[in-house]
Amino acid sequence: MTRIHLIDAHTVLYGIIGKPVRHSLSPAMHNAAFQHEKINAVYLAFETDDCPQACSSMRCLDIKGYSVTIPNKEDIVPLLDKTDHAVQKIGACNTIKNVNGTLVGTNTDWLGAITALEKSGITLKGAKTVILGAGGSARAVAYGLLEREAKVTICNRTLEKAQQLALEFGCEYASLSEAEKIHADILVNTTSVGMANLSDKSPISKKGVENYQIIMDIVYNPLETVLLRYAKAAGKITINGLYMLLYQAMAQFEYWTGQKAPEKIMRKALEYGVQ
Numbered sequence: 354m355t356r357i358h359l360i361d362a363h364t365v366l367y368g369i370i371g372k373p374v375r376h377s378l379s380p381a382m383h384n385a386a387f388q389h390e391k392i393n394a395v396y397l398a399f400e401t402d403d404c405p406q407a408c409s410s411m412r413c414l415d416i417k418g419y420s421v422t423i424p425n426k427e428d429i430v431p432l433l434d435k436t437d438h439a440v441q442k443i444g445a446c447n448t449i450k451n452v453n454g455t456l457v458g459t460n461t462d463w464l465g466a467i468t469a470l471e472k473s474g475i476t477l478k479g480a481k482t483v484i485l486g487a488g489g490s491a492r493a494v495a496y497g498l499l500e501r502e503a504k505v506t507i508c509n510r511t512l513e514k515a516q517q518l519a520l521e522f523g524c525e526y527a528s529l530s531e532a533e534k535i536h537a538d539i540l541v542n543t544t545s546v547g548m549a550n551l552s553d554k555s556p557i558s559k560k561g562v563e564n565y566q567i568i569m570d571i572v573y574n575p576l577e578t579v580l581l582r583y584a585k586a587a588g589k590i591t592i593n594g595l596y597m598l599l600y601q602a603m604a605q606f607e608y609w610t611g612q613k614a615p616e617k618i619m620r621k622a623l624e625y626g627v628q
């Protein structure tokens with residue numbers, strides 16, 4: 354039986370800052386991990402878009418770590434004392450560690466996406482990949498794929514945004530409709546097409562999906578998007594949005610604690626949360 358640590362005067366505080374934040378699955382995952390590893394810590398959801406106040410609260414109350422979500426990921430960057438290469442290149446921070454009052458920012462979103470792909474067994478070096486979308490999530494996925502030396506094409510509805518991102522990152526770009534014609538190893542959807550209010554749509558057609566081998570969707574609500582349904586029907590390897598979420602959270606846990614994250618426990622908490 355897992356013994357739940359009692360909250361006492363030594364309990365360390367972590368949390369997520371975002372607005373809205375009540376739907377977040379991060380508290381369930383991180384608290385499950387802390388309890389399982391018998392770490393005397395709790396993780397709460399703080400609904401705020403006031404980044405300066407959130408940073409001073411962190412210093413003042415000695416909050417050890419934040420996950421950062423919409424709309425704070427970009428705004429928080431200039432307020433941090435140190436940031437790594439990933440944050441600087443992606444332009445967004447999703448993880449802060451408070452090291453004796455020094456706020457250090459990293460980004461584990463890219464690692465979440467890359468781990469999800471690598472766990473499917475593919476070697477990313479030299480792989481031909483297509484990213485649908487050119488927003489914040491696309492930046493994180495593109496950063497990760499380029500770090501692993503994959504070949505990247507960014508396809509977006511608004512072509513200028515794809516062009517701008519491709520220029521900045523040094524990769525290829527095309528319109529969203531072009532993604533139908535490209536043949537590649539991996540397709541990653543980072544657009545919101547397939548999400549709740551657009552849940553009956555796929556960013557590319559059933560026929561277009563046939564040109565790819567592995568199809569990953571970062572949308573996790575619903576778990577099986579129309580895109581993934583097309584991919585499954587075509588016999589492709591599919592990766593749903595829960596994996597990126599799980600692996601970015603595991604990377605956060607490891608960054609904060611220096612301990613290996615309990616994958617099964619965090620996965621169970623996540624799956625329970627999306628039911």
Ligand code: ATR
Nearest residue numbers: 486487488489490491509510511514543544545546
């Ligand atoms: P995130 O931070 O999750 O990436 P974002 O920065 O708002 O969110 O980016 C959303 C992406 O989804 C964009 O690439 C957007 O395309 P545009 O640049 O053309 O706006 C894409 N997107 C949103 N709705 C879409 C739709 N109905 N069809 C195609 N692409 C869509």
